[in-house]
Amino acid sequence: MADRKRTEVDWQDVRVFLALGRYRSLSAAARALQVNHATIARRLQSLEDSMGEKLVERRPDGYVLTPAGEEALHAATDMEAAAQRLTRTGRNEDEDLRGVVRINAPPALGHAFLATQLARVTAIHPGLDVDLATDLQTVSLDRRKADIAVRIGRPSDGDLIAKPVGKLVFGFYGDEAQCERVERQGLAPVFVSFDEPHSNMPEALWLAQHFPRSRIALRAENHILQATAAKAGAGLALLPHYIGRQVPELRPCALAPLPPSKEICLLIRGQDRHAGPVRAVMRHLVDAFKENRALFSA
Template identity: 55%
Template sequence: MRKICYICPMADKKRTDIDWQDVRIFVALARYGSLSAAARMLSVNHATIARRLHSLEQSLGEKLVERRPEGYVLTPAGTQALEAASDMEQAAQLLGRGMTEGTPSGLVRINSSPGLSAGFLISRLPGLAARYPRLDIDLAFNLRSISLERYEADIAIRFDPPQDGDVIARQIATVGYGFYGTEEACRTVEAGGNLVLIGFNEADAYLSQAMWVAKHFPRARVAFRAKDQFLQSIAARTGAGLALIPHYIGRSDPLLRICDLEMTPSSKDVFLITRRRDRKESSIRIVADEVVEMFERERDLFL
C-alpha cells in the first residue's frame, strides 16, 4: 500500500520575499494584541490584518501569533520576528526623514501614568519635538503596566520597578503627596468643618492611593470621583472638596493650596525604563536622557 504523507502548511518552512506592509501590520498586531486595535491604528479592516498576517507567516514559514481569549500572543518565533520587524520599522522611519548623524529621528513612544502624563510630561515633551525636527514623540498613558518587550512603548515611566524582562530601570524622581483644595475649601476643613474629598472612581478603588484614603479617612464624604489625579485636581478647583494628589500637580496649580490633614501617604519613586537592547539606539537614548534631565531640573517640585 502506498503511504500518503500529510504536510502542515508551515512544516516545509518555505520562504518567499517579505512584503513591508505585511511586516508593518504584524508589528501593529503584536503591539496592540487585537485585530480591532491594530485595524484602528492603521485605518484598515480586520480582513486586511488577517490576510497580511497570513502572508507574512507564509513568507517566513513560521507561526507568529496564537489567538487566545485575552487576545493575540506571540509565539517564540513571533517574539524573534518582532525584534527584527521593529528594527525595520525604525529604519524605515529614519530613511523617510533623511539620515543625519547624531540627530534623533523617527518615532519614539513614551508611556506613563495618567497623572504624570497630564500633570508634568504633556507641557514639557513637545519641546523636544520642536528642537529635533526629525523626531516624533508619541505620549500615551495607562494605569496598567505596559510591555516594552511587545514594543507597546520604547520608554516607560512608572512608579513600580520592573520585575522581569531585559530592561534598564533608572530612578528619576521621588513623588510626595498632599491634600489640595481651594483657599475656601481648605479654610473650612482647617476650622473643623466636615471633610469632603475628591477621589477615584469606584472601578479604581483598588489603587493604593484610593485604599489609603479609605483606610485613614473612612467617614469622609467623597463628593466627586474621577479616574486620575490630574482630573481630580481640576475638580478640586471648583471647591467641591480636597483632592489627594502629587505635589507636582498641586504646586503647579495657582488655584489650589495644600491643606494639612496631619497624615499623607508615603512618597513613591519614579522609574524610567528602556529595553537593554536599545541602549545604542540614538533616538531612544537621547529622548530618555532628556526626560531624565527634565525630572532632575524640577526635583523640588516632586517632594
C-alpha cells in the same frame, strides 16, 4: 518553513523588519523610515525569503512576531547597535535621528507633565515622532505596546532596564475656604477622591483607611479632574505635588497623615538600550525630571 533555502540577508530588509517589529504597525514603520507601505511589505517578504522563516503574522490588532521573528528581532537589534557605533565616529550622536517612540504613562503624569516635555523633544529632533498613550493599568513592554514606560514604583518584570527619575510625593490641596475650615475651624475634612470604577487605586484605598468617616463629596477618575473639582471648592484632594503646585487656585492644606512617597521610574527593554531614538527620548525625560525636581519633591 525550516527547509526553505536561505540566502544572504540584505541590511535594508533588516532595517524594515526592525521598524515593523518595534511599532507593530505598517503605517508607523513606513512613517519612521519615510517609505511607502508597498516597500515595507516587499522588504519584509524579501527578509523572510532570505531566512527561510515566517517572521511576522498580521492580526486584527496589528502585527505579531512569530517565535522565529522574536529571535530575529534580538539579532537585528544587535546589528543595528553595531551599525550605529560604526557611523557614530566623528558625528554628533543625535544627528539624523528618525522614527516613532511610543511612551506609556499614567494619565495624570502624561497630561500635567510629560506632554509638555515631550513636545520639546520633537522640536529638538524633527525626525522623531512621539506617541504618548496614558493608561491607569501598566502596559507590558515585553509585548511591545510601548518603547518607554513611565511607572510608579520599581518593577521586577522581564528583561527591563529601570531608571529612577524622581519621587511621587503627595499632599492635600484645596481652595482657601476648604483649607481654612480644616486648619482654623477644626472641622472634619471633606474630600474629593476616585470614582467607583477606580476605587482600588492606592490613594483611594489609603484615604478610606486613614479617614474612614470622612465625607467624599465628589468622585472623579483621575487626579486632573480631582484638582479641577478641588479648585471649584468641592473639597480637599489628595494630589501629587506636581499637580497641586501647578494650579494657582489651590494651596497645600496642613492635614496629616500623608501617604508615603513612591519612586518614579522610566523603563525600556534591555535590547533597546542602544536604539538611538529611544536613547534620545530617555535622555530628555531624565533631564526634564532633574530640572523640575522642585515640582515633585516634598
